[in-house]
Amino acid sequence: MRPERSFQGLILTLQRYWADYGCVILQPYDMEVGAGTFHPATTLRALGPKRWNAAYVQPSRRPKDGRYGENPNRLQHYYQFQVILKPSPPDIQDLYLKSLAAIGVDSHLHDIRFVEDDWESPTLGAWGLGWECWCDGMEVSQFTYFQQVAGVECAPVAGELTYGLERLAMYVQGVDRVYDLNFNGRDGNDRVSYGDVFLQAEQEYSRHNFEHSDADMLFKQFSMAEEACRKYLEAGWKDGKREAHLMALPAYDQCIKASHVFNLLDARGVISVTERQSYIMRVRELAKACGEAWVHTEAGGAGSSPSP
Amino acid sequence: MPDLLLELFSEEIPARMQAKAADDLRRMVTDKLVAEGLVYEGAKAFATPRRLALTVHGIPARQSDLKEERKGPRVGGPDAAIQGFLKATGLASLDEAKIQRDPKKGDFYIALIEKPGRATLDALADMLPVIVRTFPWPKSMRWGERSAKPGALQWVRPLHTIIATFGIETEEPDVVKFDVAGIEAGQTTYGHRFMAPAPISVRRFEDYEAKLKAAKVVLDPQARKDIILADAKQLAFAQGFELVEDQVLLDEVAGLVEWPVVLMGSFDEAFLSIPGEVIRATIRNNQKCFVVSDPKTGKLTNKFILTANIEASDGGKAIVAGNERVIRARLSDAKFFYQTDLKTKLEDRLPKFDGIVFHEKLGTQGERIKRIERLAAEIAPLVGADVEKTKRAAHLAKADLLTEVVGEFPELQGLMGKYYALAQGEDASVAAASEEHYKPQGPADRVPSDPVSVAVALADKIDTLVGFWAIDEKPTGSKDPYALRRAALGVIRILISNDLRIPLAEAFGHAIAGFVSQDNAHVRKGVESWALPAESVRGALSSSFDAWTAGGVRVFVSDRLKVQLRDQGARHDLVDAVFALEGQDDLLMVVRRVEALGKFLDTDDGKNLLAGTKRAANILRIEEKKDGKAFDGAPDAALYSLDEEKTLAKAIDQVKAEAGAAVAKEDFAAAMSAMAKLRPAVDAFFDKVKVNDDNAAVRENRLKLLNEIRAATRAVADFSKIQD
Structure with missing residues (x-):
């Protein structure tokens, strides 16, 4: 499985590289999310004092970015490869560059650059500083030192690497249209392209996202998810005291749900500019409450002394 | 005298922050040196994407000794005051203090404090970590293990090493001993990220700059800009084209590379159907590349110029090809936007x-x-x-x-x-x-x-x-x-x-x-x-x-x-003098008046008339205050006793008429020439006439005449608003 021959080869190479580093290789989170950052393995695990190194592929949904399969590089569903290293190791930039080398990007042949990009997610109540990583003028990754997530200061700070897999694959395969990517690395009749796998889905979901999604149902789902999130958060406090939390993860699932439903409503064009802001605020409030709950759980470091 | 070399080596600093950061570093270190009584000869700061560097030369090796007398409490004063005095001055007991005799207020203690000057090396070891910790980055961050604890160092991006050496040219310099967040100052830095990543040991600025250059780092941002500009022009010229210069882009690009390598790429000519400005914005904003024009037509060509950070093993072919692909995709988007826009009428x-x-x-x-x-x-x-x-x-x-x-x-x-x-x-x-x-x-x-x-x-x-x-x-x-x-x-x-x-x-x-x-x-x-x-x-x-x-x-x-x-x-103070007149809302006329007035005031006539008018105004102010009334009626010709009075009155009438007519025709130069005629009469009046005559009626009449001077000059400006 050579990374420059196939999409899946690229993914497998990255997984192997980060596995060799000692990361927990997770599978995609089983919910619809807008980016790999939403996976609880990043959002929640970035909080609290415990060490955490993980890597995973995350299918990411951006309903608004759908183009009915007609745009060569815009998709409403695409893959991110996400790495989270907490605390951020001192050689994290070198680790990243070596991962590029592993997938065939030779730093003596290509022009690799770290260009300022401050990351902020209003829905997650999160921000960090870092870069877009450019390879010969193309953005291939985002690199962020998380400073705050879900309204909670990161202590210690985690480093997050997000590879845009399709772009990277297009680059190493030398392809201009995402649907032309070789997915399985075979030739002739055995060849499966990215288009074979996803083109129809892009067309169908674009129709759904822009024209047919059931707005009434989505509005209800938003409220339900919001309510459930609050309910679970409330019920999760052990003995009713705000000392230990026992249900941060299920509550956070509802926050993810609300966020995705909001993205669908937004794509459907049924949220006005002023309302838009208030929906983002509502999701952020949920995310913050989940972050607060998480740091009162065991994995969130409750009761443990901060690592040195 | 010894020199200081300081380098703060970090992960990539945003291009837009580099120039100010270099300046801040120079200012903070030199201000602190001066505050410590260490006057230096010169300082220069530099920035690359990965480092801030500062050289300060000609710093004295030691601070000079300080002698200070500090006044204490009176002899026999309350114990608390005496204890406080001892503590503040560092004296062991009152035996070490002097007594100052003062027969009026009573004797009091004096402490003679002698503060020997410190070695500059020690002063630097105190000040540099504080400067690093308080550095004013527009946005800064925490990182790594240490960010688990409160009070962790904040820097624009993770800080890796610090060089701080101090010494004279002929000797091995000292390392300024300090550490910030576990980073100990030393003599080691690193070259280009990809072309010369090995550690480099440096002594002082001269070998630092030279060794960096050998390690593919051009330290001086201006030098990087010069290289980029010259090479870009040359590349364009070689093909018979012209670089479209762009200072802001040049500044930014020079902040994205340590070793600029300028390359040229091209795109499909079909994109030239998009307006040139859209092509330029696309290539410049998104890809940080320059565009190129054809001097024969003055229009853009299908070329662009990129600045890489590396001498690639294939001479840059892969880099150019990669950039061309990205630019092609970007221009496709731009063309699509442009064509979509054309489908809808503006209204x-x-x-x-x-x-x-x-x-x-x-x-x-x-x-x-x-x-x-x-x-x-x-x-x-x-x-x-x-x-x-x-x-x-x-x-x-x-x-x-x-x-x-x-x-x-x-x-x-x-x-x-x-x-x-x-x-x-x-x-x-x-x-x-x-x-x-x-x-x-x-x-x-x-x-x-x-x-x-x-x-x-x-x-x-x-x-x-x-x-x-x-x-x-x-x-x-x-x-x-x-x-x-x-x-x-x-x-x-x-x-x-x-x-x-x-x-x-x-x-x-x-x-x-x-x-x-x-x-x-x-x-x-x-x-x-x-x-x-x-x-x-x-x-x-x-x-x-x-x-x-x-x-x-x-x-x-x-x-x-x-x-x-x-x-x-131009003379901006005249604006008020003109605006002080009634009804000025025509800016062109205001400016014309100001211009004419300025020219007039440059002549002897103008200067003297201004002086005369101001003198008249001063006298009027004093006398109006004294009498508690204004002298704004018309003077009585019957009361004129001296020729100078009559001449002045006549001149005022004439000037009023002439200047008024000229102003009505908006011929301000002519109005000023008319004003000039007033000057000899005003001068002669002040020469020969005593305003405050013993006869009250004559005095009042003369004051009214003075008021007329003021009124006459208002045809062109309020002279009282003009600064001398």
């Missing part, structure tokens, strides 16, 4: 503006466009513009704000409007106004000259000024969020450079009427607070002079005019 976009708020209190963009249309139509005849064309131009001027291309590249607003207007067959003047009405944007920007553009530009700016003024969103100090200074300066420059005469008070009245006709309660309230009922504005525009003056806009505009004249090297 069909207008209804959407009714749903976009311009400002909470000033209504929607749609309302604003209607007001500008209306005001521009009022202004059009005054500037020689066709009213119908002006209305059409104002109607369409903002429509491109809702196009795809402007959404993507906001800096192309106006320009795209022009292209789209031409494409839909609008008149050339109408189309040009889309772009021109935003001008002038800054002091270096072009001023519109086509009458249609001028009318729309003035309407746009006056509507902005009046609206924000009325809702009390005036600029304060350095804050001017709605760019009202720029708007006022724009009005001034358009009027002056086009020799246009507009009664501004009336124009402001029309602008207010525009808001009132839209039932804008906020503006109405604001205008009424200037003691001017908005109804009267609607009815009688003649009263709008009150709005111009009472609201304070006039002072604001005249202040801008002063700035403008000062920048041109």
